[in-house]
Amino acid sequence: MHVTVRTASKALSSKEPGRIATLIRENVLAGAAPAVFATKQHVFFEGDEKDCVFLIEQGVLALYRTTAEGKRQVFGFGLPGDVIGLGAAQVHSCNAQAITSLEVRRLPTSSLNRLAAEDPDFALKLYQAVSSELEAARDLLMALSRHGALERVTIFLLTMSRRNALNGRNPALITLPMMRADIADLLGVTMETVSRCLSKLKKCRMIEIIRYTTVQIIDMNGLNALLGRATYH
Amino acid sequence: MHVTVRTASKALSSKEPGRIATLIRENVLAGAAPAVFATKQHVFFEGDEKDCVFLIEQGVLALYRTTAEGKRQVFGFGLPGDVIGLGAAQVHSCNAQAITSLEVRRLPTSSLNRLAAEDPDFALKLYQAVSSELEAARDLLMALSRHGALERVTIFLLTMSRRNALNGRNPALITLPMMRADIADLLGVTMETVSRCLSKLKKCRMIEIIRYTTVQIIDMNGLNALLGRATYH
DNA sequence: CGGAGGATTGACCGGTATCAATCACCGTGG
DNA sequence: CCACGGTGATTGATACCGGTCAATCCTCCG
Numbered sequence: 028m029h030v031t032v033r034t035a036s037k038a039l040s041s042k043e044p045g046r047i048a049t050l051i052r053e054n055v056l057a058g059a060a061p062a063v064f065a066t067k068q069h070v071f072f073e074g075d076e077k078d079c080v081f082l083i084e085q086g087v088l089a090l091y092r093t094t095a096e097g098k099r100q101v102f103g104f105g106l107p108g109d110v111i112g113l114g115a116a117q118v119h120s121c122n123a124q125a126i127t128s129l130e131v132r133r134l135p136t137s138s139l140n141r142l143a144a145e146d147p148d149f150a151l152k153l154y155q156a157v158s159s160e161l162e163a164a165r166d167l168l169m170a171l172s173r174h175g176a177l178e179r180v181t182i183f184l185l186t187m188s189r190r191n192a193l194n195g196r197n198p199a200l201i202t203l204p205m206m207r208a209d210i211a212d213l214l215g216v217t218m219e220t221v222s223r224c225l226s227k228l229k230k231c232r233m234i235e236i237i238r239y240t241t242v243q244i245i246d247m248n249g250l251n252a253l254l255g256r257a258t259y260h
Numbered sequence: 261m262h263v264t265v266r267t268a269s270k271a272l273s274s275k276e277p278g279r280i281a282t283l284i285r286e287n288v289l290a291g292a293a294p295a296v297f298a299t300k301q302h303v304f305f306e307g308d309e310k311d312c313v314f315l316i317e318q319g320v321l322a323l324y325r326t327t328a329e330g331k332r333q334v335f336g337f338g339l340p341g342d343v344i345g346l347g348a349a350q351v352h353s354c355n356a357q358a359i360t361s362l363e364v365r366r367l368p369t370s371s372l373n374r375l376a377a378e379d380p381d382f383a384l385k386l387y388q389a390v391s392s393e394l395e396a397a398r399d400l401l402m403a404l405s406r407h408g409a410l411e412r413v414t415i416f417l418l419t420m421s422r423r424n425a426l427n428g429r430n431p432a433l434i435t436l437p438m439m440r441a442d443i444a445d446l447l448g449v450t451m452e453t454v455s456r457c458l459s460k461l462k463k464c465r466m467i468e469i470i471r472y473t474t475v476q477i478i479d480m481n482g483l484n485a486l487l488g489r490a491t492y493h
Numbered sequence: 494c495g496g497a498g499g500a501t502t503g504a505c506c507g508g509t510a511t512c513a514a515t516c517a518c519c520g521t522g523g
Numbered sequence: 524c525c526a527c528g529g530t531g532a533t534t535g536a537t538a539c540c541g542g543t544c545a546a547t548c549c550t551c552c553g
Binding site for chain 1: 381384386391487
Binding site: 456 | 540541542543549550551
């Protein structure tokens with residue numbers, strides 16, 4: 028049971044900030060100028076030459092890819108402290124779009140490579156950082172796999188709650204900077220279904236929808252029970 | 261269109277054998293004794309202490325995890341040449357089960373770590389190997405995301421076909437060492453649905469089911485058309 | 494030749510997507 | 524300060540895909 032909870036909770040979290048962000052801050056960031064993006068602007072597109080990775084300073088972005096038919100799959104949301112774009116491929120393998128106004132720092136991959144070549148410890152950190160992204164991707168797969176819509180939305184809310192807790196914020200008060208459609212494309216359902224599920228949870232007195240962007244969790248145990256267990260963490 | 265095809269084709273492939281297997285063969289394998297597993301035996305379980313990773317010499321295995329409700333999600337199938345169990349975590353994050361009789365070599369993580377610490381180039385290779393596993397996981401996510409059952413089965417067949425082509429085998433003659441249930445748990449549908457989809461493809465004269473374990477592709481363009489495009493590769 | 498495990502096929506039901514109408518929030522301008 | 528407009532969210536009606544349960548069927552081995 029404990030393992031399962033860990034899995035579900037990590038499911039939708041972006042890679043942990045971890046020590047890679049710190050190391051990068053100390054070693055690579057010196058000359059890196061910040062860049063600012065407005066809502067809905069893209070930091071990079073799938074297929075773009077990968078000459079930089081990015082450290083998020085302020086704001087939220089979505090990582091996603093699009094199917095041949097134009098359906099979107101969101102892989103996760105990047106928050107301040109996250110490093111996005113890691114991976115050994117020559118081009119970016121997904122799109123990164125600002126969801127709020129966004130401030131990032133560019134980290135040239137050439138600097139990363141140089142540092143990794145000089146310092147095996149840094150190379151190891153890169154390895155660990157990507158490993159944890161791999162875990163996040165598999166956790167998302169598990170979260171979507173064979174779970175109904177209500178369970179998916181519940182997992183999402185609990186994940187956001189847990190992320191709050193890790194950052195020392197109120198785990199019961201969740202702000203959702205992204206639109207319903209973004210959540211839907213993360214969870215692999217439609218916007219309408221996300222909306223219906225939130226309404227249902229509200230009717231069951233498990234949450235309160237303060238505003239479009241703010242959800243209050245009223246019955247944490249109830250939400251966890253929906254996932255087949257009494258408590259979490 | 262070209263990019264999309266690449267994506268779909270990589271979707272269900274395990275990580276590329278790549279150069280990591282070669283490097284490991286040259287550097288780590290010297291004293292590694294081979295181990296043999298019978299069908300359905302596990303090489304390791306989720307949560308097991310990760311003291312080794314494994315190079316597959318002969319046979320096929322499935323990597324999977326289980327949800328709280330006991331549903332299985334297969335992440336991929338490991339073929340000869342694949343290295344499985346990579347990742348910086350202290351414990352294995354999924355189960356590895358032999359699908360056929362299986363022969364593997366154990367590679368102590370201590371050796372890998374030592375080698376990575378001495379040789380930045382090797383550490384970089386580890387980074388690349390895990391990066392390509394991350395891509396595979398995201399590709400699987402894309403393959404399952406918002407695709408109907410028939411499309412999922414089609415993607416699976418085309419992926420197996422492509423894997424044959426890469427190995428110099430007949431791309432039109434596919435052997436399926438795994439059971440229908442394994443395919444189902446990879447594609448996120450039921451065994452019955454896999455069966456129905458194969459039957460439907462047979463009725464449409466796109467494939468012929470020679471035996472349970474052998475499928476002949478008759479109309480490659482037809483299969484590709486099902487995915488919304490005329491040709492692939 | 495027979496048995497057992499795996500695969501196929503069928504009937505039925507429920508959950509979600511889809512299409513469409515209405516509502517709520519928020520910024521803007523009068 | 525309030526009315527208005529537009530974007531995003533909610534709610535409703537309906538159709539269909541795929542899950543489930545159950546009854547054969549097939550294939551491989553002993």
